[in-house]
Amino acid sequence: MQAVIDGEQMNTTEQIDQVRDDFITRMGVIAMGEGLPRMSGQIFAMLVFEGEPIAFGALSRRLSVSRATISTSIRLLEERGLIRRVNKTGDRQDYFQLADDAYAAMTKYALAGTRHAKAEINDTMSKLPEDAEGVRARLDSFAAFYDTISEALDDVATRVSKPKI
Amino acid sequence: MQAVIDGEQMNTTEQIDQVRDDFITRMGVIAMGEGLPRMSGQIFAMLVFEGEPIAFGALSRRLSVSRATISTSIRLLEERGLIRRVNKTGDRQDYFQLADDAYAAMTKYALAGTRHAKAEINDTMSKLPEDAEGVRARLDSFAAFYDTISEALDDVATRVSKPKI
DNA sequence: CAGACTGTTCAGATAATTCTGAATAGACTT
DNA sequence: AAGTCTATTCAGAATTATCTGAACAGTCTG
Numbered sequence: 001m002q003a004v005i006d007g008e009q010m011n012t013t014e015q016i017d018q019v020r021d022d023f024i025t026r027m028g029v030i031a032m033g034e035g036l037p038r039m040s041g042q043i044f045a046m047l048v049f050e051g052e053p054i055a056f057g058a059l060s061r062r063l064s065v066s067r068a069t070i071s072t073s074i075r076l077l078e079e080r081g082l083i084r085r086v087n088k089t090g091d092r093q094d095y096f097q098l099a100d101d102a103y104a105a106m107t108k109y110a111l112a113g114t115r116h117a118k119a120e121i122n123d124t125m126s127k128l129p130e131d132a133e134g135v136r137a138r139l140d141s142f143a144a145f146y147d148t149i150s151e152a153l154d155d156v157a158t159r160v161s162k163p164k165i
Numbered sequence: 166m167q168a169v170i171d172g173e174q175m176n177t178t179e180q181i182d183q184v185r186d187d188f189i190t191r192m193g194v195i196a197m198g199e200g201l202p203r204m205s206g207q208i209f210a211m212l213v214f215e216g217e218p219i220a221f222g223a224l225s226r227r228l229s230v231s232r233a234t235i236s237t238s239i240r241l242l243e244e245r246g247l248i249r250r251v252n253k254t255g256d257r258q259d260y261f262q263l264a265d266d267a268y269a270a271m272t273k274y275a276l277a278g279t280r281h282a283k284a285e286i287n288d289t290m291s292k293l294p295e296d297a298e299g300v301r302a303r304l305d306s307f308a309a310f311y312d313t314i315s316e317a318l319d320d321v322a323t324r325v326s327k328p329k330i
Numbered sequence: 331c332a333g334a335c336t337g338t339t340c341a342g343a344t345a346a347t348t349c350t351g352a353a354t355a356g357a358c359t360t
Numbered sequence: 361a362a363g364t365c366t367a368t369t370c371a372g373a374a375t376t377a378t379c380t381g382a383a384c385a386g387t388c389t390g
Contacts, residue, residue: 012294023289030282033200048307051299066380071338103310117195124188129177134216142213145268148325152317160313231350236368257366
């Protein structure tokens, strides 16, 4: 059974190409919602989809974006521990693939954010005069909220299994 | 014991004012990290800090921002169920305070995001040809990750107690 | 060594977000 | 009804984030 679009037959490879491009586009949007630049999200999506290491130049070509953009997007993803750079003997290019613990790393990054938020609130509380009871109680609730989220994320981080490459 | 800054004595009220302004500034930054515009975060912070309902005009004045900005920021916060608008008899202005279930609402918003991400991945999987086994397995892991996060957030949403106003 | 190729950096261009002032409409007061 | 005060909307300004091209430094190849 072949998929048909605009009356044209598609072979399996073309079909996968189209699904992949669509996936990449969508993940770019999702990434933006999570505080990542679109392009980093698209690179991540590409690596998830392909599985095997992808060359620097291929990323630039396939995502229709300059090498400079790839370079900075890659740096961000590496800093967050989401991808890793691998060397292929006999090829000068850098190759990239998902980090073994990419999903755990994603979770830990979010966790760092919620812990930071909690710390900011606690710091504010420490500066309050003794008699500001109402404010203290409200900030305490707010901090408790971030603490609950942090606990949940911490739990997720330990549970998340390594993605099968 | 009075706090001292630059050799000047501060009374308790001034001290609290300073702590509050600092808190508001910080929460604006935190909010940006969570995909909220800075000003919405600052309004939210102000409402947490003050506890009692705050007037539309007061928000504009205290945050040194136009009424138009307050209006749009407020709308966003209302849409997310984080604050509620209250009427004070004998005053034409709108007043705002934290929603009773503000923290639960925050959690649910995040949850909606992770569920949406999972749905996008599942949708992509449904379009794959039968024989794309490797891709399917990787997308499945990715979806499972978002599912784990979603479960955790769902759990948080039910556990989060109402903030004490 | 000269030439080709690679990834990084950075100033400036481009695009997207966020804020403002003016216009508008509704509601209250006198 | 006329005059205030209110919140909202929206076009454009201001700000911020993102992308690019060029310059660069390193590495390999012939």
